[in-house]
Amino acid sequence: AAEGTCDRCNGTEFKRRPDDNAETVGARLAAYHAQTAPLIAHYDAHGVLHRIDAMRNINHIAETLETIVRNVSD
Template sequence: MKLILLGPPGAGKGTQAVRLSEKHGIPQLSTGDMLRAAVQAGTPVGLKAKAVMDSGGLVSDDIVVGIVADRIEEKDAANGFILDGFPRTVAQASALDRMLSEKGLRLDAVIEFVVDESVLLSRIEKRAADTVARGEKVRPDDNAEAFKTRLEAYRAQTAPLSDYYRKSGDLRPIDAMKSIDEVTREIDTTLAAVSV
């Protein structure tokens, strides 16, 4: 199963990606996680991405497309994958479609997390507080200013993906304002209909 999770920051994509990964035995490919790993490792790509990520901006297409293309070749992605945080632009979506087509692959669904943006900042603040409570380091982009920058970037660059995937017939909107378990059930029901 090859899925994209689409929605603004704080919509719950990461939480649901973990559940989908466990249920279907496919890896969650979060470009954010892959980039953060590169930053932590101090790789050239990581160093380039660090300044952009710390300010809440989006890294360049060439960096992200390269990471994803390499990653889906790994053995654990042979039966599918979940893309979380990619594509972020229509240009990336088009590049992804071409790359998948070249590999003889096609997306099964694009799950869009539909949320009330007015509650997203409080979700981000809660995530940061929960991280601190666990004694872990808060992500540099989990603060109000970086969140506002990320949300503006989402609206300008990523929101148009809804129309792109609606036209291809792959878009599956989910009410992400429900409880975590209710969202999981709605996704499961949607995917069961797709795989029939």
């Protein structure tokens, strides 16, 4: 891939958020590890964690989510 070119669409115009910097990313990762990651183990231990491959087709993701919600509601 060429530097400065999107690997998917070959676009060259990119926008960067003002808070896209190493400090902000580090803070987000620290918050994830402190607050979110422990929930994964907790819900997995209780057998209620569902993993969804978010790289799949949006329709597949929606169907998977619908199935999960429907099963929880029953």
